[in-house]
Each structure stands twice: as C-alpha cells, then as structure tokens.
Amino acid sequence: MPNENHKNENFEKVHADKKARRREPYRMMQSDKKEALLTRARANKAQTSRRQHAASSLINSSANPSSSMSANSSSEQCAPFMGYSILYETDFIQTAERLNINVITPKTEEWTCKVQVVDKGRPRDNIEKTKYQLMILQDEEENQVECIIFNAEITHFEDLFRPFHTNLVSVAQVKESNYMYGNPVNKFTWTIDRSTIVEPVETINPPEVPLPPPTRLTLTPFDNFEYQREGSEFNVLAIVLNGSSSTYASNGKRIQDFIIMDDQKKPTKFTLWKDFIDHDGNKLFKQLKEYPVILARKIGRPKSPSGSGLTNRFSTTHTGLTSRFSTTIEINPPYPQANALRTWARENEQMLIAYTIESTSPTGSLLFVPFEEEIVPIADIQQQSPGQIFSIQAEVALQNEKQRFFILACSDCKQHFTRTVSRRTFYCTNCRRSTLLVPRCQFEVTVTDQSGSTTATISDEHAENILLLTSEELYNIYNVKKELPPIVNAQKQLTGKIFNLQMKKLFTKNHDAVPGKLVILSFIPKGNPASQTPSTIKDVAEGSKRKIEHVSTGEQEHPQTTNKGSTSYNKHKVEMKIPVSKRC
Numbered sequence: 001m002p003n004e005n006h007k008n009e010n011f012e013k014v015h016a017d018k019k020a021r022r023r024e025p026y027r028m029m030q031s032d033k034k035e036a037l038l039t040r041a042r043a044n045k046a047q048t049s050r051r052q053h054a055a056s057s058l059i060n061s062s063a064n065p066s067s068s069m070s071a072n073s074s075s076e077q078c079a080p081f082m083g084y085s086i087l088y089e090t091d092f093i094q095t096a097e098r099l100n101i102n103v104i105t106p107k108t109e110e111w112t113c114k115v116q117v118v119d120k121g122r123p124r125d126n127i128e129k130t131k132y133q134l135m136i137l138q139d140e141e142e143n144q145v146e147c148i149i150f151n152a153e154i155t156h157f158e159d160l161f162r163p164f165h166t167n168l169v170s171v172a173q174v175k176e177s178n179y180m181y182g183n184p185v186n187k188f189t190w191t192i193d194r195s196t197i198v199e200p201v202e203t204i205n206p207p208e209v210p211l212p213p214p215t216r217l218t219l220t221p222f223d224n225f226e227y228q229r230e231g232s233e234f235n236v237l238a239i240v241l242n243g244s245s246s247t248y249a250s251n252g253k254r255i256q257d258f259i260i261m262d263d264q265k266k267p268t269k270f271t272l273w274k275d276f277i278d279h280d281g282n283k284l285f286k287q288l289k290e291y292p293v294i295l296a297r298k299i300g301r302p303k304s305p306s307g308s309g310l311t312n313r314f315s316t317t318h319t320g321l322t323s324r325f326s327t328t329i330e331i332n333p334p335y336p337q338a339n340a341l342r343t344w345a346r347e348n349e350q351m352l353i354a355y356t357i358e359s360t361s362p363t364g365s366l367l368f369v370p371f372e373e374e375i376v377p378i379a380d381i382q383q384q385s386p387g388q389i390f391s392i393q394a395e396v397a398l399q400n401e402k403q404r405f406f407i408l409a410c411s412d413c414k415q416h417f418t419r420t421v422s423r424r425t426f427y428c429t430n431c432r433r434s435t436l437l438v439p440r441c442q443f444e445v446t447v448t449d450q451s452g453s454t455t456a457t458i459s460d461e462h463a464e465n466i467l468l469l470t471s472e473e474l475y476n477i478y479n480v481k482k483e484l485p486p487i488v489n490a491q492k493q494l495t496g497k498i499f500n501l502q503m504k505k506l507f508t509k510n511h512d513a514v515p516g517k518l519v520i521l522s523f524i525p526k527g528n529p530a531s532q533t534p535s536t537i538k539d540v541a542e543g544s545k546r547k548i549e550h551v552s553t554g555e556q557e558h559p560q561t562t563n564k565g566s567t568s569y570n571k572h573k574v575e576m577k578i579p580v581s582k583r584c
Contacts, residue, residue, distance in 0.1 A: 097110070097111060097112070098112050098113070098114065099111045099112070099113055100113065100139045100140070100141050100143055101113060101115070101137070101138075101139045101143035101144065101145045101186065102141075102143045104145075104174060104188070105174060105188065106174045106175060106176070106188065108174070110170075110171065111170065111171065112168050112169070112170040112197075113139055113168070113169050113170075114139060114140060114166065114167075114168055114201070114208070114211065115137040115138060115139050115166070115167060115168075115169055115211075116137070116138055116164055116165060116166045116167070116210070116211045116214065117135055117136070117137060117161050117162060117163050117164060117165060118136050118137070118138045118144070118163070118164065118214050118216075119135065119136035119163075119297055119328055119330070120133070120134075120135045120136075120161065120163055120328065121133060121134040121135070121326065121328050122275070122279060122328075123154050124325075130150060130151065131150065131151050131154065132148055132149065132150050132151075132154075133148070133149045133154045134146060134147070134148055134326075135147040135148075135149070135161055136185060137169070137190070138211075138214055138216065139211075140211055142214060142215065142216040143186075144185045144186060144216070145185065145186040145188060145189070145190055146177070146185050146186060146189050146190070147172070147189070147190040147191070147192055148189060148190070148191055148192070149161075149191075149192045149193075150191075150193070153192060153193055153194065156194070157192060157198065160198050160200060161192075161198075163330060163333075164213070164214070164333070164334055165200070165210075166200070166201045166208075166210035166211045167198050167199060167200055167201065168197075168198075168199040168201060168204065168208070169190075169192075169196065169197070169198055169199075170196070170197035170198075170199075171195070171196060171197060172190040172191060172192055172193075172196045173190065173191040173192075173193060173195075173196070174188050174189075174190055174191075175188065175189055175191065176188055176189070177189045213334040213335060213336065214334075214335060215335065215336055215337075217235070217237065217295075217335060217337055218235055219234075219235050219236065219237050219337075220234040220235060220236060221262070221264070222236075222238075222261070222262045222264055222266035222268065223264065223266055225268065225301065225321065228300070228301055230300075230301055230303050231300065231303070232300060232301075233298040233299065233300050233324055233326070234298075234299065234300070235295070235296065235297045235298070235299075236260070236294075236295075236296045236299060236321065237262065237293065237294070237295050237296075237335075237337055237338060237341060238260035238261060238262055238270075238293070238294055238296070238341075239260065239261050239262070239263075239291050239292075239293055239341060239345050239352070240258055240259075240260055240284055240287075240288065240291065240292050240293075240294055241258075241259045241260065241261050241267060241291065241352060241355060241356055241359070242258065242259040242288065242355075242356050242359050242360060242366060243256070243257065243258040243259070243281075243284060243285050243288055243366070244256065244257045244258075244364070244365060244366045245285075245364075246277050246281065250412060250413060250431065253273060253274055254273070254274055254277055255271055255272065255273055255277075256271070256272045256276075256277045256281040256285075257269055257270070257271050257272075257366055258270045258271075258272070258281075258284060259359055259366060259368070260294070260321075261371065262341070263341060263344045265371040266371070267355075267359075267368070267370075267371055268320055268321060269320040269321065269366075269368070270296070270299070270320070270321045270322070270323075271302070271320065271321070271322045271323065272322075272323050273322065273323050276323045276327065276329070280329040280331070283331060284329075284331065287331070288356075291342075291345045291349070291352055292331050292332055293331075293332055293333070293338045293341050293342050293345070294329055294330065294331055294332075295329070295330045295333045295335065295338065296321075296323075296327065296328075296329050297327065297328045297329075297330075298324055298326045298327050298328065299321050299322065299323055299324060299327050300321070300322060300324050301320070301321060301322070302320055302321075302322045355369070355371055361461075363461075367521070367522060368389065368502075368521075369391075369502060369522065370389075370391060374390075374391065375391055375392060375393050376390045376391065376392050377392070377449060377450075377451040377452075378392060378394060378447065378448070378449050378451050378452045378453060378454050379451035379452045380451070381454060381503075381505070381518065384505045385505070386505055386506065387504070387505065387506075388504065388505050389502060389503070389504045389521065390502075390503060390504075390505075391500065391501065391502050391503070392447065392449065392501050392503060393449060393498055393499070393500055393501070393526060394447040394448055394449040394453075394498065394499065394501060395447070395448045395449070395494075395497070395498060395499070396445050396446070396447055396494050396497075396499050396501070396523075397445060397446045397448070397494055397495075398443070398445060398446075398487060398490060398491065398494070399443075399444040399445055399446045399455055400444065401487055402484065403443055403444060404443075404478065405441060405442070405443045405463070405467060405469075405474050405485055406439045406440060406441050406442060406443075406471055406474045406475055406478070407439075407440055407442050408420050408421070408422075408423060408437040408438065408439060408440070409437070409438060409440045410428045410430065410431060410435050410436075410437065410438075411435050411436040411437070411438045412428065412431050412435045413428060413430045413431050413435075414440075415428065415430050416440075417437060420437060421478075421479065422437075422479065423436065423437045423438060423439065423475065424436075424437055425437075438471075439471040439472060439474060439475035440459060440460065440471055441459060441460060441463040441464045441467070441469070441470070441471040441474055442457060442458070442459035442460070442463055443457070443458065443459075443463060444456070444457055444458075445457075445458055445520075447501065454518065455518070456501075456503060456518040456519060456520050457517065457518065457519045457520065458519075458520040458523065459519070459520075462520060462522070462523040465523075466490050466493060466494065466523075467485065467487065467489070467490050468489050468490070469485060497525055497526070498525075498526040499523060499524065499525055499526060500522075500524045500525075500526050501520055501522065501523060501524075502520070502521045502522040503518050503519065503520055503521065504518070504519050504521055505517070505518055506518070506519060
C-alpha cells in the first residue's frame with residue numbers, strides 16, 4: 001500500500017510538472033493572443049460536443065425496441081472510445097498552442113507558429129556533399145529563426161516556403177544552433193522534414209490573414225562600406241542603376257558588374273560571381289530600365305592585397321562590393337524601406353536616366369562617374385588618398401611631343417613592360433603561362449586649371465581618340481617605319497578647350513613607380529557630356545542584353561574594363577580577361 005501511494009504521488013508530481021510546462025508559454029503570451037487561443041479552443045470544443053451528440057443520437061435511435069439492450073450495450077462499448085477521443089482532442093487543443101519563435105525550444109511539445117519566409121538561400125552542398133537549403137522565418141512579432149531543409153525535402157517544400165508567404169508551421173525539429181552553416185539569427189535552428197506540418201494560411205478553414213510585410217532589417221549605409229572589415233558580411237538595400245553583361249576573369253570564372261546606389265547618392269560597384277549571374281544577374285539585367293530595388297544579404301568587400309593596385313574604379317573610396325557563398329538577393333522586396341526607396345527612384349527618374357547614360361561607355365561597358373559631380377582644384381589633388389577617384393575641369397596639352405605614345409603590355413593581365421619595345425610571345429610570370437606582348441596607346445599630358453598644373457597619364461580609347469591613331473598604327477610608325485607620329489591633329493583637338501576629366505590617384509605598385517601617379521579615366525569636352533553615348537536607357541539595356549545572349553550561347557566576349565576600347569587588344573585576342581580581385 002505504501003508503494004502504491006508513493007507511485008501515485010510520483011505520477012501526480014510528474015503530471016503536475018508537465019501541466020506547468022504546457023502552461024508556461026501560455027502565461028507568457030500577450031492578452032490578445034490568449035483571447036484568440038481561447039476562442040479557437042472553445043470553437044473546437046463546441047464542434048466536438050456536436051459530434052458526440054450526433055453519435056449518441058445515432059446509437060439511441062434504433063428502430064427495433066428489442067434491440068434496445070443491444071443498443072445500450074453498443075453505447076456502453078462505444079462510450080470508452082468516445083471518451084478517449086474527446087479527451088485526446090481536448091488535450092490536443094491545450095497542447096498545440098500557438099507560440100512565437102522566441103518561446104519555442106527543443107523541449108516544447110505540440111506547438112504551432114505563424115511565420116513568413118523573409119530570406120531564402122539557394123540549395124548548395126556542404127562539406128559532406130549533402131544538399132541543403134537555408135531559410136529565415138519570421139513570426140508576427142518579427143522574431144526570427146534559421147531553418148534548414150535537406151535533400152529531397154528541398155523540392156518537396158519548394159512551393160510552400162515562398163518568399164514572404166505565410167504558413168502555419170507545427171512541430172519542426174528544434175535543435176541548438178551549431179554555427180556549421182554560418183552565424184545563426186537565433187539560439188535554436190529548425191529542421192523542416194516530412195514530419196513537420198506546414199499549412200498555408202489560405203488553406204486553413206477558416207482561412208487566416210497573412211502576416212503583414214516585414215519591417216525588421218539590419219542594413220549597412222553606403223558611406224560605411226569602407227569601414228567594414230575585409231571578410232565580414234553585411235546587408236545592403238539599394239537601387240540598381242546600371243549593369244554590364246557577364247565577362248570572364250583571368251581565372252576563367254564568370255563575373256557580372258552592376259552599379260548600385262541608395263538615396264544618399266553614393267553609387268558603387270556590385271560584382272556577382274558564377275551561379276549568381278544565372279540566378280539573379282540576368283533577372284536584374286532585364287529590369288534595368290525599371291530601376292529595381294534589391295535587398296542583398298551577406299555580401300562583402302572584395303579582398304585585395306595592400307599596394308596591389310587592384311582598386312575599385314567604380315568607387316571613390318575603394319569599397320566595391322561582391323557576392324559571397326551565402327549571399328541572397330531579393331528583387332523588389334515588400335519591406336516599407338524598399339517601397340520608400342522605389343518612391344524616391346520614381347521621383348528622381350530623369351536624374352537616374354541621365355546617370356545611366358553617363359555611366360555607359362560608347363562600347364557598352366560601365367564607367368563610374370559621381371552622381372553629383374564635385375570639381376576638385378588641381379592644387380588639392382595631392383590631398384586625395386591613393387585609389388581615390390575625383391573630377392577636375394582643366395585644359396589638356398601634350399607634355400612632350402617626342403615621347404613614345406605607346407607601351408607594350410601582356411595581352412591577358414595588362415601588366416606593363418615599359419622597357420620592352422618589340423612585340424612577341426613571352427612567358428608572363430603574372431599569368432603563369434605564355435601570352436603576347438601587345439601595344440597599348442599611352443602617354444602623358446599636362447592638365448592645367450586656375451589653381452595650378454600637374455602631369456597625368458591617359459591611355460587606351462581616350463588616348464587613341466586624341467591622336468586619331470590606334471595602338472597598332474602607333475606601333476607600326478615607331479617600329480616599322482621608324483618615324484615619329486603626326487601630332488598636329490592632337491594639338492588642334494586640345495588647344496583652347498576645357499575638358500571634364502575623371503582621374504584616379506594610383507597606389508605605388510613597385511619601387512620605380514611615381515608616388516601618387518595620376519591616371520585619366522574619362523575625358524569629355526566641357527558642355528558635351530554625352531556626345532557618344534546612347535540616347536536612351538532602353539538602348540543601353542537592349543545593347544547589353546545582346547551581349548548576355550552571346551555569353552549564354554557560348555560566345556566569349558570582351559570584359560568591361562577601362563582598357564576596353566583598345567582596338568589593338570581586340571585584334572589580337574577574342575576573349576580578353578581582367579584581373580580577379582581575391583575573395584575570401
């Protein structure tokens with residue numbers, strides 16, 4: 001007897017503990033949510049009572065009086081089953097509580113959570129070659145949790161977990177986060193499998209209202225990019241202003257460049273790599289004329305060794321952005337912050353169109369120009385940091401009429417060989433293979449404004465346009481004809497004119513480089529900013545679209561670099577490659 005009492009006491013204690021655990025999440029709920037839960041429980045209980053009454057009526061309405069004993073017997077036999085069913089359903093109502101993400105733990109039983117997908121990555125393989133997909137789910141209080149789906153379940157749940165679609169998720173597998181798939185947003189991670197109940201809110205009877213558009217965002221402002229540690233990942237909300245077709249880096253990997261900007265008018269370059277081009281780049285490219293807004297998560301700064309010279313020609317602060325392994329890109333997300341940015345873009349559409357035209361070269365490549373140009377006096381140039389891009393207005397003159405107007409460079413990596421004068425095949429120690437030495441038009445000019453003068457280097461297309469000679473023609477004049485090139489036409493083009501120049505102060509790359517050497521990136525006569533650019537944004541987008549189609553059909557094309565206009569480069573190599581920035 002004492003043993004029986006002891007067992008009963010233990011049972012009651014365990015039962016009480018279980019009830020306490022079930023009641024704890026309910027106690028933490030807000031009053032309006034408690035009321036909604038009670039209303040739903042009362043409705044379910046009423047429905048159960050109706051079922052019980054119908055079943056009892058069916059048993060007691062036997063037409064044969066002689067079978068009343070049999071009916072009563074059947075009722076007695078059914079009663080235990082009916083009671084169990086009623087108890088089970090009532091117990092389910094009590095335990096399958098509507099909870100928020102922040103109170104769900106591995107010990108929580110029979111829970112349901114109303115969530116929407118706010119971020120969804122691409123399926124990928126882990127180090128064990130297991131296919132997985134990561135998602136971020138968010139509840140009505142904007143608590144977030146990272147979810148993971150494996151293998152065949154990825155396609156099984158693909159249509160249910162659409163971005164910003166609301167579902168009721170019940171009894172997913174909850175585990176402590178192990179940082180295996182990056183920094184989690186929550187202490188716990190949910191695994192979605194076939195045992196997880198996923199119900200779209202529109203299929204529930206009665207249907208539930210979807211969650212409102214999310215507002216929780218952690219964003220990095222454009223003026224803070226330069227302070228982000230190399231290798232770190234952050235989120236950006238931006239307008240896509242312009243883009244180029246995909247090209248090939250020197251390592252053979254595909255890249256695609258875009259110019260993005262926020263409402264603070266600070267444009268920068270955003271580079272997509274490999275699969276991101278097919279998954280996101282092509283979609284963005286088709287929508288360029290609509291100025292789409294993107295939410296790019298887990299992007300970063302490209303790594304470049306100090307003093308390597310691999311600077312970002314699209315940013316005045318050497319802080320271009322690049323996709324990473326875990327990057328996700330959502331086009332025109334429903335966040336109110338994105339809607340505000342789209343409204344700003346519509347209100348400033350003409351200004352954006354003008355920038356798109358100005359940032360597109362005659363060959364279709366991208367050019368970085370400040371959104372609102374600030375003219376720097378020549379006397380202040382030395383105050384600019386290495387890698388800085390800035391604009392000046394000045395007169396331009398040939399510094400030395402007897403200088404050699406070309407150099408030889410590697411046909412692939414563009415490395416200069418200033419002490420070599422004859423073209424030939426050679427082994428490039430930078431490319432680690434045999435390449436060609438090809439001529440590149442390059443020479444020095446003197447730029448002068450009211451504050452002073454300085455020397456700068458101009459090359460490729462702009463240099464050829466001044467001389468009205470190609471790099472190949474210059475090489476033949478010097479090395480074949482043994483003559484000096486005619487420069488009368490160049491002097492006529494430059495004399496008495498003011499030019500808008502975009503310049504960059506270079507990093508020192510080797511021991512014989514001139515500290516603070518200046519190069520000219522763009523060269524336009526003042527008052528004629530778009531004389532050779534496409535007339536409409538539609539022309540720009542359609543021209544670039546044709547280039548993407550060439551890539552998709554297997555045709556290789558020239559990369560979009562500042563060296564793009566050199567005709568001698570184009571003659572000697574069909575596929576030009578650009579140096580690749582090292583990524584982490």
